[in-house]
Structure formats: structure tokens, C-alpha cells
Amino acid sequence: MSQPFYLTTAISYVNAKPHVGHAYEFIVSDAICRYRRMQGRPVFFLSGVDEHSATVEKAAEEAGQHPRDYCDYMAEVFLNLHRLTGSSLSDFIRTSEPRHHDTTKELLRRAYAKGDIYKGHYEGWYCFSCEAFYLADDLLDGELCPVHKKKAEWRQEENYFFRLSRYAEAIKRHFEEHPDFNVPVMYRNEMLALLDRGLQDISISRSTTRWGITLPWDESNVSYVWFDALSNYLTGVGFLKDEALFNTYWPADVHVIGKDINRFHSVLWPAMLMSCDIALPKMVLVHGFVYHKGEKMSKTIGNIVDPVSLIEQYGRDPLRYFLLREIAFGQDGNYSEDALINRYNADLANDLGNLFSRVLAMIKKYREQRVPRTAGIDGAFQEVISKIRRAYVESMEQYAPHLALGAVWDLVSKANDYVQKQEPWALAKDPNKKDDLDRVLLNLAEALRAVAVMIHPFMPGTSEEMLKRLGFPLDGGFPLLKDLEHAGLCAGNTIDVGASLFPRIDKTK
Ligand code: ME8
Numbered sequence: 458m459s460q461p462f463y464l465t466t467a468i469s470y471v472n473a474k475p476h477v478g479h480a481y482e483f484i485v486s487d488a489i490c491r492y493r494r495m496q497g498r499p500v501f502f503l504s505g506v507d508e509h510s511a512t513v514e515k516a517a518e519e520a521g522q523h524p525r526d527y528c529d530y531m532a533e534v535f536l537n538l539h540r541l542t543g544s545s546l547s548d549f550i551r552t553s554e555p556r557h558h559d560t561t562k563e564l565l566r567r568a569y570a571k572g573d574i575y576k577g578h579y580e581g582w583y584c585f586s587c588e589a590f591y592l593a594d595d596l597l598d599g600e601l602c603p604v605h606k607k608k609a610e611w612r613q614e615e616n617y618f619f620r621l622s623r624y625a626e627a628i629k630r631h632f633e634e635h636p637d638f639n640v641p642v643m644y645r646n647e648m649l650a651l652l653d654r655g656l657q658d659i660s661i662s663r664s665t666t667r668w669g670i671t672l673p674w675d676e677s678n679v680s681y682v683w684f685d686a687l688s689n690y691l692t693g694v695g696f697l698k699d700e701a702l703f704n705t706y707w708p709a710d711v712h713v714i715g716k717d718i719n720r721f722h723s724v725l726w727p728a729m730l731m732s733c734d735i736a737l738p739k740m741v742l743v744h745g746f747v748y749h750k751g752e753k754m755s756k757t758i759g760n761i762v763d764p765v766s767l768i769e770q771y772g773r774d775p776l777r778y779f780l781l782r783e784i785a786f787g788q789d790g791n792y793s794e795d796a797l798i799n800r801y802n803a804d805l806a807n808d809l810g811n812l813f814s815r816v817l818a819m820i821k822k823y824r825e826q827r828v829p830r831t832a833g834i835d836g837a838f839q840e841v842i843s844k845i846r847r848a849y850v851e852s853m854e855q856y857a858p859h860l861a862l863g864a865v866w867d868l869v870s871k872a873n874d875y876v877q878k879q880e881p882w883a884l885a886k887d888p889n890k891k892d893d894l895d896r897v898l899l900n901l902a903e904a905l906r907a908v909a910v911m912i913h914p915f916m917p918g919t920s921e922e923m924l925k926r927l928g929f930p931l932d933g934g935f936p937l938l939k940d941l942e943h944a945g946l947c948a949g950n951t952i953d954v955g956a957s958l959f960p961r962i963d964k965t966k
Pocket residue numbers: 466467468469470471477478479481482507686687688713714715716717718745746747748754
């Protein structure tokens with residue numbers, strides 16, 4: 458059997474509605490999972506919500522609701538965004554679920570038994586929005602949090618601590634022995650620098666709130682966010698509950714996260730797992746931030762981009778395409794409506810949409826809607842398709858979806874050139890060129906099949922529609938990459954021209 462693949466997203470805080478950054482993380486993660494399914498691998502794709510934070514408690518209070526009711530509502534809001542963005546989720550976890558309480562308590566119990574949790578007193582700079590302490594060195598001038606640029610507060614606490622400091626050397630060794638543990642490399646380097654400075658123990662409980670998971674040995678304290686959040690990745694694949702599922706998918710292949718929470722995933726999480734004698738995940742894959750016209754999105758500026766309205770206006774696949782193509786994975790990127798419309802019109806409506814309509818219209822007009830099967834394949838053009846497929850696979854293996862899409866659009870543009878050069882309309886006029894026309898049309902149909910399969914991770918709906926019109930109904934399943942190794946599968950298929958895939962957007966309206 459093919460090797461199982463397990464990918465997680467960060468679990469979202471439910472203290473505010475999702476923004477386009479959340480949508481980006483869901484979409485990138487879904488694209489990777491779909492690609493793995495196209496390789497024939499069994500995939501488990503987990504996402505969920507992080508409900509026990511102090512910010513969530515505050516948001517519930519502001520909404521005049523009990524945290525549970527507030528979270529019920531917000532969990533649905535996030536799940537709905539997954540539906541709208543097209544996430545092919547295997548499960549959606551809420552940290553308030555009993556199955557997750559059991560995981561967190563078990564981890565706390567194990568770490569406590571190891572002597573890695575102790576009661577202590579702590580003072581330090583604390584950012585309320587990060588729910589984390591910072592060293593004075595990490596703060597920006599004026600004691601500002603480096604992420605939120607808000608003033609950090611000096612806090613004193615009496616609660617339980619996790620001996621993170623004990624694991625600094627072991628984690629460093631793990632980084633050295635596993636160069637792919639934390640990628641891209643710039644984020645890995647940040648973590649190595651942090652490890653070099655040494656680690657401080659961290660507070661893992663609160664006595665000031667009741668909204669959370671109580672410590673097994675001291676009911677007056679509840680577990681503090683990161684301990685109970687990170688452990689969701691275990692709960693999601695049946696930790697303590699379903700041994701077969703757990704053994705199939707753990708350790709996770711990839712944790713997809715944004716750059717602001719790398720240290721929790723690449724430093725704290727491995728330490729927790731080491732303390733609990735659980736295998737470490739294989740990779741923490743870090744993406745950059747999506748900005749709005751170069752600015753960080755924030756409630757105060759009022760520039761938060763709502764992904765739901767973008768999908769309603771421009772459609773799911775165009776938004777997926779835009780984010781995956783526009784943002785070089787790992788780097789920060791920008792959203793603007795103008796850039797989205799430009800990409801839509803140029804890449805989707807013009808390059809891909811026109812090619813598809815044109816080729817299908819010619820097959821309809823010249824060959825009674827059937828892809829010719831007689832004249833054989835054009836070796837040189839097939840080699841172009843194979844070469845692009847290899848570049849695509851290489852980019853996807855390196856988690857560079859923007860480059861994979863670049864490769865596919867290279868094929869789209871080569872196919873457009875091929876139409877111009879071969880002039881099928883001229884061949885159609887000459888009865889002696891019947892075989893040539895057959896060959897050209899078959900080749901173009903094959904190029905479109907390759908494009909349709911390769912865009913599946915990025916634009917699943919468009920991929921399915923294109924394949925259906927080319928005579929390969931998927932019926933909700935996944936296309937397989939290995940089918941691209943066989944040339945000529947389109948031959949003899951009845952095609953369906955259908956409506957334009959991407960009607961042009963008129964910017965003036
Ligand atoms: O951090 N662009 O939740 P969260 C791209 N609950 N990604 C962004 C972003 C932006 N502008 N803003 C945030 C949490 N993200 C914790 C995670 S995991 C055990 C606990 C990313 O709702 C962010 O980096 O604040 C994170 O990966 C995800 O969105 C959820 O952020």
C-alpha cells in the first residue's frame with residue numbers, strides 16, 4: 458500500500474472571524490493533500506479550532522455569551538470557510554471536545570510524571586494577543602510585541618511550568634539530524650538562533666480562568682493555550698482511542714503553520730513530545746503572511762479582507778489560484794482586488810479559458826465532437842508535456858505550489874503557441890492534411906488533459922469540469938498523476954464544449 462500521509466493546519470483562534478490569511482492556510486494545505494491523493498496515497502487532513510484561549514473568553518464576554526455558546530457558533534463559521542474554500546478535510550477538531558480533553562490530560566500526566574512540570578513563580582513580558590511571554594531581547598523598542606506591535610505587559614505568575622530548558626540540546630540535535638524538520642530554511646535558521654540563545658521554561662497553566670482543561674493533579678488550574686492546542690494533532694488521529702488510525706498516521710508528515718507560531722511548533726511541541734515519549738512530526742512547514750496592499754490586516758485599520766465575500770464575488774477556484782500563484786510559498790504576499798482581477802483575466806480567462814474553448818470548439822467543428830484516435834501522437838510535443846510534468850512534480854515535492862503552477866502555465870502557453878503554429882483551421886481546409894489535423898487535435902486534447910490533472914490540487918472544480926468535458930468524469934474522485942504517464946488516453950473520447958470556464962471580468966463595472 459502507498460505510504461499514508463498526514464497533514465494538519467494550525468487550529469484557528471475563534472476570537473474573531475476568519476480573514477484571508479486563514480483562507481490561505483486552508484487552501485495551501487488542501488492543495489498539498491490533494492496532490493498527495495493524486496499520487497495514490499491515503500491522506501488524513503486535519504484542521505480545527507482552538508477554543509480555550511483568554512482572548513476567546515474575552516470575545517465571548519464581549520458578545521454576552523457563555524464561551525461554549527460563542528465557540529459553537531464560531532466553530533461553525535470556520536468550518537464553513539473550509540467548505541467554501543473547498544478543503545477536503547478528513548476531520549475538524551474542536552479543543553473543547555471530550556476526546557481532546559483526554560489527550561491533553563494524558564500529556565500533562567506524562568510530563569508531570571517525568572518531572573518536567575513544576576509549580577513556580579514567573580515574571581516576564583507578556584503579550585496578551587500572542588498569549589506568550591517574551592524575553593526583553595525579543596521585544597521591539599518601547600516594549601512592543603514583535604508580532605502585534607502592541608505594548609507587552611510585565612506579568613507575575615504563580616502557576617505550573619514546563620521544563621522547556623531541559624530539551625534545548627535535544628531539539629538542536631534533532632534540527633541538525635533532520636534538515637527538513639523546519640522549512641523553508643529561513644525559518645529554520647531563526648529557530649536555530651533561538652536555540653543557541655537557550656530556552657526558558659514556560660508557564661503552562663492558569664488559575665484565573667475556568668474555561669479550559671483542568672490539570673489532572675490540581676483542579677484549581679487549567680491548562681494554558683499551547684499545551685492544550687498543540688496536542689490536537691494527536692487527538693485528530695485517534696490518540697488513546699483508535700490505535701489502528703493512530704499507528705497509520707502518526708507521526709504527522711506536515712504541520713502547516715504561519716510564521717508567527719513557528720517557535721511553538723518547532724521548539725515547544727517537540728519538547729512536549731519528547732517529554733511524553735511520543736514520536737516527533739516529520740516536518741513543520743511555515744508560510745508567510747498575507748497582507749492587504751502591503752499592510753497587515755487589523756480591526757483597527759479596518760482593512761481585514763473577508764474571504765467569504767471574495768469567494769461569493771470571484772468564485773472559489775479563482776481565489777485559490779490567485780493566492781497559490783501570487784504568493785511565493787514561505788514569503789509574505791499581498792492581496793489586492795486589482796491583482797486578483799488581473800490574474801483572473803490574464804491567466805484564467807485568457808490563457809487557459811480561451812485555449813480550452815478553442816480546442817474543444819475545433820474538435821466539435823472538424824471531428825464531430827470526438828478526439829481523433831487514428832493519427833498517433835506527436836513525440837516532440839509529448840516530450841514537452843512530460844518535461845513540464847516532471848518540473849511540476851519536483852516543485853510540489855519541494856512544497857513550492859507557486860512554481861508548480863508556473864510550470865502548468867508554461868504548458869498552457871506552449872499549447873497556445875502550438876495552436877498558432879499548426880493552424881488547425883488551415884489544415885482543415887486541405888483534405889490531404891487530414892492526418893496532420895487529427896494529430897494536432899489529439900495533442901492539444903492531451904495537453905488539456907495534463908493541465909486539467911495538474912491543476913486539480915489548486916482548482917479542483919475547474920479540474921473536474923475540464924476532465925468531464927474531455928470525457929473523463931471523476932464523479933467526485935481524484936485524478937491520478939500516474940495517468941499522465943500514458944500518452945493518448947483522450948483518443949476516441951466524446952467531448953463537450955460547454956460554456957466558458959472563466960468569463961472575463963469587466964473592471965469598469
Ligand atoms: O495562532 N496571513 O491561531 P490564529 C497568513 N490558535 N496566515 C496568517 C495570517 C495572515 N495575515 N494571520 C494568521 C493561532 N495566520 C493558534 C494556533 S496551532 C496548535 C494553534 C495564520 O487563528 C497563523 O500563522 O491566530 C496560524 O498558522 C493560523 O493563521 C491560525 O492563526
